Amino acid sequence: MATFLQPDKIVKVQIGSHEMTINQKIIPDNLVAKKDIASYVKKGDKMKPCAKLNNGSGKPKGITVHNTGDIKVSSGTNAAEQYTRATYNGNMSGVVVHFYVWHREIWQNLDESERGWHAADGSTRRTDHRGNKTGGNLDTIAIECIGPDSESEDTVAKLVAYLCKKHGLDPKYDVYTHNYWMYGKDDIASGARKNCPIYILPHWNQFLETVNKYFASVANMGKTLYKVQCGAFTVKSNAENLKAKLIKEGFSDAYIVYANKLYKVQVGAFSEKSNAENLQNDLKKKGYNTFISQAAQ
Numbered sequence: 001m002a003t004f005l006q007p008d009k010i011v012k013v014q015i016g017s018h019e020m021t022i023n024q025k026i027i028p029d030n031l032v033a034k035k036d037i038a039s040y041v042k043k044g045d046k047m048k049p050c051a052k053l054n055n056g057s058g059k060p061k062g063i064t065v066h067n068t069g070d071i072k073v074s075s076g077t078n079a080a081e082q083y084t085r086a087t088y089n090g091n092m093s094g095v096v097v098h099f100y101v102w103h104r105e106i107w108q109n110l111d112e113s114e115r116g117w118h119a120a121d122g123s124t125r126r127t128d129h130r131g132n133k134t135g136g137n138l139d140t141i142a143i144e145c146i147g148p149d150s151e152s153e154d155t156v157a158k159l160v161a162y163l164c165k166k167h168g169l170d171p172k173y174d175v176y177t178h179n180y181w182m183y184g185k186d187d188i189a190s191g192a193r194k195n196c197p198i199y200i201l202p203h204w205n206q207f208l209e210t211v212n213k214y215f216a217s218v219a220n221m222g223k224t225l226y227k228v229q230c231g232a233f234t235v236k237s238n239a240e241n242l243k244a245k246l247i248k249e250g251f252s253d254a255y256i257v258y259a260n261k262l263y264k265v266q267v268g269a270f271s272e273k274s275n276a277e278n279l280q281n282d283l284k285k286k287g288y289n290t291f292i293s294q295a296a297q
């Protein structure tokens, strides 16, 4: 049986009333290919560009959306983890992206400040939607939406909205299709012009409207959130047991956050501290030993 990857860090993001979970497994700088993977990644080469976006500044100039085929996965995992694992194992022909999304699952493989290999070549820039010169690989964050499922597409829209807010991008100008970066007669003649994102392209404007809707609801970004923590464990199953107990007792939004090698069981996420204190009192009455944790969005 395949050994599934474990995220190094789990990040929770609030988009309006939706909570989004990002599993981070950032490819280490020193990871090298165990075999020849692509024309530009031979055995012993680094598995990613190891370079910052936007002329070394690390500030993304846009987001590129891709589609890739859905896959059959082993039980106990999902396609976003499986694509991440294939990347780590050198089975993606040299493609390295920032995010894989499948249904509500998100796996992050690259830091948002670094370059990937996902759109055209590594050196060309073209006129972008703002009239500046931008390169897909050189300057943008890549998201692969796995398969045609509408839930996956909806999660991608939320992720795009979140990233736009986080990096000061505007969904009206800064979101690109993969094939925007493939252009010119050489690309077409060689058959390289990709019909990507194949499932979203036919209704791209509708997708952007959904992004805009979520973008408007990411208003809390940068503010502090107050969460009530009920326990922290090194063993995941202990955290899952506590989470199940909380849900059974009516605290239906209990969840697990993995950080600093601890599985933390938390309830609620409030921008007003008094709301967290009220919840804390309810939990105390039921015998839970709690404290309020503060986290930036």
Ligand SMILES: [Zn+2]
Pocket (backbone or CB within 6 Å): 065, 066, 067, 118, 178, 194, 196, 197
């Ligand atoms: Zn693509």
